[in-house]
Amino acid sequence: MHDHAGHEGEACDAEHAAATMARAEKLCRDRSLHFTKLRHDVLQAVAETGKPMGAYDIAERLSGPDRRVAAVSVYRALDFLTENGLVHRIASRNAFVSCAHEHGAGEGLVFLICRSCGGIDETTSPEIEAGLGRTLERAGFRPASRILEVEGECGACHGRQSDGAH
Amino acid sequence: MHDHAGHEGEACDAEHAAATMARAEKLCRDRSLHFTKLRHDVLQAVAETGKPMGAYDIAERLSGPDRRVAAVSVYRALDFLTENGLVHRIASRNAFVSCAHEHGAGEGLVFLICRSCGGIDETTSPEIEAGLGRTLERAGFRPASRILEVEGECGACHGRQSDGAH
DNA sequence: CCGCCGGTGTTACAGTGTATCACCACGGAT
DNA sequence: ATCCGTGGTGATACACTGTAACACCGGCGG
Structure with a gap:
């Protein structure tokens, strides 16, 4: 990745x-x-x-x-x-x-939005996908599309949190 | 719930x-x-x-x-x-x-948006929360807030999919 | 050559959200 | 009671986001 x-x-x-x-x-x-x-x-x-x-x-x-x-x-x-x-x-x-790479239909795409540098990374998580699938089934909800966006601080930014960041 | x-x-x-x-x-x-x-x-x-x-x-x-x-x-x-x-x-x-109920800080809130009736339900999922936590840790990302929204068809709508539901 | 169709240019407009200033109500301090 | 600060509201203006409608143009198949 x-x-x-x-x-x-x-x-x-x-x-x-x-x-x-x-x-x-x-x-x-x-x-x-x-x-x-x-x-x-x-x-x-x-x-x-x-x-x-x-x-x-x-x-x-x-x-x-x-x-x-x-x-x-x-x-x-x-x-x-x-x-x-x-x-x-x-x-x-x-x-x-x-986006530089193909995504499978249900691979649990997650966007990581950094507050410091404004950059966005993507990652995927089969475990989220699985957990979400069970949760939706429990709720009786039939999913068509989903968005999962997390805002916070990326590794690079909190690795050097005391220089020009923010 | x-x-x-x-x-x-x-x-x-x-x-x-x-x-x-x-x-x-x-x-x-x-x-x-x-x-x-x-x-x-x-x-x-x-x-x-x-x-x-x-x-x-x-x-x-x-x-x-x-x-x-x-x-x-x-x-x-x-x-x-x-x-x-x-x-x-x-x-x-x-x-x-x-929203009628309190939410804990990290309980994995999920919005379920129905395409048919336009309604929105909330649910929570500790398993998603856990999976997301691991995924973020793996990515070295420190989260501050997140949104998880699923669009699809709610149970009530696909239970009666042949009547007035679009 | 003609007509169709997809992509683009253009204008107009609807929907979403913020900045700014004035005004007002309230509560505390003098 | 008056003064004043603070927080909420009203109002106007504006920036940003997104869509509708129509004209044009280029390619392609009849």
Whole structure:
């Protein structure tokens, strides 16, 4: 799962972005989906930034003197990307993060949102998945989708809690 | 935890609302908090409705020919109520639901959001809590707060899936 | 060539949430 | 009683988030 115990930062983001873009191209080729320039650029913006971005942040980043990207176009691209698992929406932040790896249907995806550095990591937990399955069954509830977001402080930030953090 | 296996509906909502209001009054008395008319009315509106409500829905419901409640006032009341555990915010819906019972700090609160009836139930799961604790520890993440929201179909709705349920 | 269809550009608008200031009610201190 | 500080509310304005509707354009199959 690409563990970041010590380094953090831009090099890692670049690597993540490259992996994300490669996966997106392959996935769209395999499913005969249109990986258009706009979709590509939106995904790349999110992947390069490595932090959650709002749709308007993305629009601003992609706009320049010679190109204007409206937020509504970004939303459409994000719809496409989320439907295909290339980005995830962080409900508690109204923001989007890119995703470099495939997810199985029910593997207990968890988002870890760091208050200090603003970064978001994903992890998975079969034990949560199992516990949740039993809990839902007990409640007689038939699940379709779920979100699990934890806010706190990531390992890197509380490892160096006395420098520039916060 | 007040199990609704068969009846659902208005009678139950009224009962829930009464319990919620009683708890709120006691809690505010115990903590010497100001349970003002606006806060009371906002909480009551949410509790009586029994479904998630947006701040503007609440403002509209409380407004009439003789009183106008602005959304901004509702937000302030909701801030107060959420801080004191009297209502919960549903991040995936930008909406609020009332809560009739106390929650311990880490008891694994889960929101069950029904697509058919629009209702929201809460449940708790120590097993999820435990699994999540281990997962976070493994990731070196120090949690401060978490949200877990499951969307699907509640027991009552898929029990009678062929009548009016969408 | 024509028509269809998916993607994009554009405008407009609805919904969500915050900042700011003024006003008021209340309670304590003088 | 007056003064004043504090906390809650009313009101306006604004920023941010998201959707609807329509026009256009490019590709592709008839």
